[in-house]
Amino acid sequence: MIRIANGQGFWGDWLEAPVRLVEDGPLDYLTLDYLAEVTMSILQKQKQADPNLGYARDFPPLIERIAATLRDRHIKVIANAGGVNPIACAKEVRRLAPDLKVAVVLGDDIFDRIDTLPGVSAIRPRILSANAYIGAFPLVEALQTGADIVIAGRCTDTALALAPMIHEFGWQADDYDKLAAGTIAGHIIECGAQCTGGNCQVDWQNIPDLANIGYPIIEAQPDGTFVITKHPGSGGRVNNASVKEQLLYELGDPTRYITPDCIADFTSIRLHNGGINRVRVNGIKGSAPTDTLKVSVSYREGWKATGSLVYSWPEAREKAMFAAAIVMKRLQQLDLQFEDVHYEILGVDACHGPAAKPAQDYPEVQLRIGVRGMDKPAVDRFTRELIPLVLSGPPTATGFGDGRPPVREVVAYHSTLIPREEIVTRVEVIA
Amino acid sequence: MKIQLIKIAHARSGDKGDTANIGVIARQEKHYPLLVRELTAARVKAHLEDMVQGSVERYELPNLGALNFVLHEALGGGGTLSLRIDAQGKTLSTALLAMEIEINDGELE
Numbered sequence: 001m002i003r004i005a006n007g008q009g010f011w012g013d014w015l016e017a018p019v020r021l022v023e024d025g026p027l028d029y030l031t032l033d034y035l036a037e038v039t040m041s042i043l044q045k046q047k048q049a050d051p052n053l054g055y056a057r058d059f060p061p062l063i064e065r066i067a068a069t070l071r072d073r074h075i076k077v078i079a080n081a082g083g084v085n086p087i088a089c090a091k092e093v094r095r096l097a098p099d100l101k102v103a104v105v106l107g108d109d110i111f112d113r114i115d116t117l118p119g120v121s122a123i124r125p126r127i128l129s130a131n132a133y134i135g136a137f138p139l140v141e142a143l144q145t146g147a148d149i150v151i152a153g154r155c156t157d158t159a160l161a162l163a164p165m166i167h168e169f170g171w172q173a174d175d176y177d178k179l180a181a182g183t184i185a186g187h188i189i190e191c192g193a194q195c196t197g198g199n200c201q202v203d204w205q206n207i208p209d210l211a212n213i214g215y216p217i218i219e220a221q222p223d224g225t226f227v228i229t230k231h232p233g234s235g236g237r238v239n240n241a242s243v244k245e246q247l248l249y250e251l252g253d254p255t256r257y258i259t260p261d262c263i264a265d266f267t268s269i270r271l272h273n274g275g276i277n278r279v280r281v282n283g284i285k286g287s288a289p290t291d292t293l294k295v296s297v298s299y300r301e302g303w304k305a306t307g308s309l310v311y312s313w314p315e316a317r318e319k320a321m322f323a324a325a326i327v328m329k330r331l332q333q334l335d336l337q338f339e340d341v342h343y344e345i346l347g348v349d350a351c352h353g354p355a356a357k358p359a360q361d362y363p364e365v366q367l368r369i370g371v372r373g374m375d376k377p378a379v380d381r382f383t384r385e386l387i388p389l390v391l392s393g394p395p396t397a398t399g400f401g402d403g404r405p406p407v408r409e410v411v412a413y414h415s416t417l418i419p420r421e422e423i424v425t426r427v428e429v430i431a
Numbered sequence: 432m433k434i435q436l437i438k439i440a441h442a443r444s445g446d447k448g449d450t451a452n453i454g455v456i457a458r459q460e461k462h463y464p465l466l467v468r469e470l471t472a473a474r475v476k477a478h479l480e481d482m483v484q485g486s487v488e489r490y491e492l493p494n495l496g497a498l499n500f501v502l503h504e505a506l507g508g509g510g511t512l513s514l515r516i517d518a519q520g521k522t523l524s525t526a527l528l529a530m531e532i533e534i535n536d537g538e539l540e
Binding site: 248254 | 496
């Protein structure tokens with residue numbers, strides 16, 4: 001049996017989580033998932049500004065902080081912290097933790113070949129990044145070098161947890177049921193504490209000690225069965241409810257969860273009570289993967305800005321509606337062109353829309369107005385139309401303390417598939 | 432009689448571009464057949480009205496006592512383009528749980 005944990009569900013997740021995972025109980029592998037789709041374009045912009053950047057900058061200082069523990073306890077780390085510059089990331093890790101052996105997985109970044117991709121000609125000059133999602137086997141190759149730290153760029157989130165199972169148990173590329181089991185285990189832990197009681201709707205008030213929530217640990221067996229748990233003494237709760245909610249997160253057709261390694265069937269999953277804060281999982285079936293890999297292309301798509309004003313009782317909702325109408329009229333009079341204009345009233349129906357239950361007279365509401373368009377000066381002009389309403393619109397407006405809202409560049413995504421053989425990965429050990 | 436879905440189910444929602452999904456889970460597995468009967472794709476789409484511009488697909492996971500709904504064009508353009516406060520559809524789960532469903536006497540026993 002091996003223990004695989006995830007200490008980071010996205011870049012910006014709790015900094016203490018990975019530290020506690022390696023210090024507070026037994027562990028063999030620590031995985032860290034830094035890359036949301038949006039992250040790649042941010043990193044590409046950073047790399048364009050400075051060729052030594054373009055990776056998750058939280059990662060090297062984390063490794064420096066836990067290096068001695070990793071060495072003493074023989075814990076290995078697998079992370080997609082490399083972003084669009086895995087070599088620079090690895091060099092910084094080596095500088096801060098010179099006793100650890102670091103391997104990088106390369107080959108996902110196809111920015112230099114974007115002209116060969118289907119459907120990109122219209123956005124070609126605005127493309128920021130292009131990466132193929134690679135699977136677990138390239139990460140296994142990196143583990144086989146004996147590296148303590150494996151750094152990848154754009155790999156699937158589930159590959160981070162599946163790779164050590166393949167490596168330790170000798171699973172083969174056609175062991176589809178086992179690969180599917182490892183993939184589903186990876187899916188359960190990929191969002192960190194979202195499977196251990198975080199964001200859990202069942203009995204949420206009584207989930208113990210969320211301030212010290214334990215991040216998830218897979219106890220993986222060679223036969224593909226596993227237990228989801230967390231360190232004893234940590235907060236949170238692992239039960240059928242917490243695991244089921246995460247299983248369904250970001251799911252499409254449950255019978256065809258497609259990764260580069262296999263197709264996993266979520267309707268084959270069997271959950272069992274394995275004791276306190278332990279859910280045992282078995283029965284998982286898988287099948288052969290497709291012959292394509294997903295590619296995600298990010299590109300610039302104009303500008304947007306969103307601002308807000310707060311209105312108090314009485315008639316708070318009506319005042320906000322009135323103010324929105326004034327802004328709409330002024331934008332029209334200025335003849336500004338936008339791709340999208342949207343306003344919503346927080347406290348009334350911004351989250352639930354028509355499903356929200358209306359109240360008689362709201363104590364206070366927040367009017368939130370946003371625009372998006374290709375014309376930056378138009379978006380900038382919009383940002384000047386909100387605050388004047390404090391003195392010139394309906395009464396009791398407040399909440400303008402941050403001033404004019406900032407204009408932000410919009411990055412959009414184009415997904416496509418390419419033949420698997422076009423992506424050739426390789427592993428480099430960084431000395 | 433009518434009950435609110437939240438009485439017998441919990442849920443989680445997420446995003447993939449402009450597509451959202453809502454996983455709805457029976458709080459007690461014996462109530463899963465009620466979800467299958469009452470929560471059709473058409474009713475879910477009708478409940479969410481103009482929040483969902485595209486089609487709604489339903490998938491069954493009897494092994495988890497759960498249904499998965501995939502909602503197309505449901506996030507105002509999706510992730511980075513959307514101007515909504517909930518651009519990632521995190522709260523669509525509870526929007527759906529506010530729906531009222533029809534059950535017969537004794538079916539909650």
